[in-house]
Amino acid sequence: MGVVSEEEAIDELQKLINQVEGPLKKTFERVHQGYLRENLSRFLKARDWNVTKAHTMLLDCLHWRVDSEIDSILSKPIVPSELYRDVRDSQLIGMSGYTREGLPVFAIGVGLSTFDKASVHYYVQSHIQINEYRDRVLLPSMSKKNGRPITTCVKVLDMTGLKLSALSQIKLVTIISTIDDLNYPEKTNTYYVVNAPYIFSACWKVVKPLLHERTTKKVHVLSGSGKDELLKIMDYTSLPHFCRRGSSGSSHHTQSVDCFSVDHPFHQQLYSYVKHHCETQGQGEPAKQGSFHVGFPEPGADGVQIAKTIESEMHKSENCNGLGKPVDDRTVSP
Structure with a gap:
């Protein structure tokens, strides 16, 4: 068979x-949002353009979505609001804006x-909700706009x-990265x-060879806060707050x-969107549901090896004098 x-x-x-039907077909429509x-x-790409492996991967994903009721996760708010605040305070993630390409x-x-x-x-639920909000709301909106x-x-x-x-x-980080x-x-x-x-420099040097080249090409280690480099692809207003240090931006x-x-x-x-969808489905004020349980995938052999390597390297670096010092970008291969 040719290439x-x-x-x-x-x-x-x-x-x-195209052969899938019923719930699998419906959840796939949620995935592709018209961009099939x-x-x-x-x-x-994730399976190096092997159609058979990609088909298996996609089917497994669709079954996971149906079994874990992912399509309804954007109508399952984390309540009470104090608990959601606790999650946000300890799982630091946010969206600061858009690149110039959208x-x-x-x-x-x-x-x-x-x-x-x-x-x-709750942390897994929150992570998946952000993924789904990105894929179902933000990306389709930006596609139409651009x-x-x-x-x-x-x-x-x-x-x-x-x-x-x-x-x-x-372990939790490995679970989340495996889901992704x-x-x-x-x-x-x-x-x-x-x-x-x-400590990141030390870990990166030993972990990088374990990663697929497709992944390592995406990783860029920037000097300091990365402000100068990031401003090449986004406006100042889209810079994350931790990249604005030492800035002399305009008054506003x-x-x-x-x-x-x-x-x-x-x-x-995001929270208003989820709560609104909960209420419009006739559930009224959301009750504390004991968290939205999602099936956790078993990390693959590569993921386990990477986790063990990071653990080993961090232990080695524990007493390093430069542990808390920012690394110069010249010491880490991008």
Whole structure:
């Protein structure tokens, strides 16, 4: 059999996926939001354009969505509001704006997230809700606004405060990353790492060879807060707050808004959206549902190896004198 082009691979996968019916077909419509071929290509990229493997991956994703009732997760608010605030205070993620190309900019506080104020189920629920809101609301809206498919985002990872205690959360982080790898593949265009201390440099050097080249090409470790580099792809107003340090922006930009805060417009809009959909489905005021339980996938062998490697390297670096110092971008390969 000759080499199949990317377009031919998409055609083949589309023929296979057209055979699904019932709940699987309905949930796939939620996934592609009218941008069928762009979303089929995501699964093909994740499986190196092997149609058979991509088909299996996509079917597994659709079954997971149906079994875990993912289609209804945007009508399942985390309540009471105090609990949602606790989740936001300890799972630092937010959206600060858009790139000039229209891609959402998600900020993640890797180093200062503690994941210690709620059960693992609430953190997984919150993460999936943000994924689904991005895919069902933000990306379709930006696609219409820009007149072209926008199906990915960029992520800015703040490593401020990264230290050995982060190992206590490595299992939860592995669960979340596995959910993303299996069910939301190729949704991130680029990862920008900022405020990276020595311990990140040490871990990155040993973890990088374990990752697929497709992934490592997306990771860019920036010097310091990364402000200068990020301003090449986004306006100042879209910079995450932790990238604005030392800035002399114009007067109406000097107020730095914490995009991790539950009071940030993104989180307020997301929570209002979820609560509204809960109420319009006739459920009235949402009751505390004991969290929305989602089936956790077993991390693959690669994920387990990476987690063990990070743990080992962080232990080695525990007594390093430069543990808390930001790393110069020249010491880490982008």
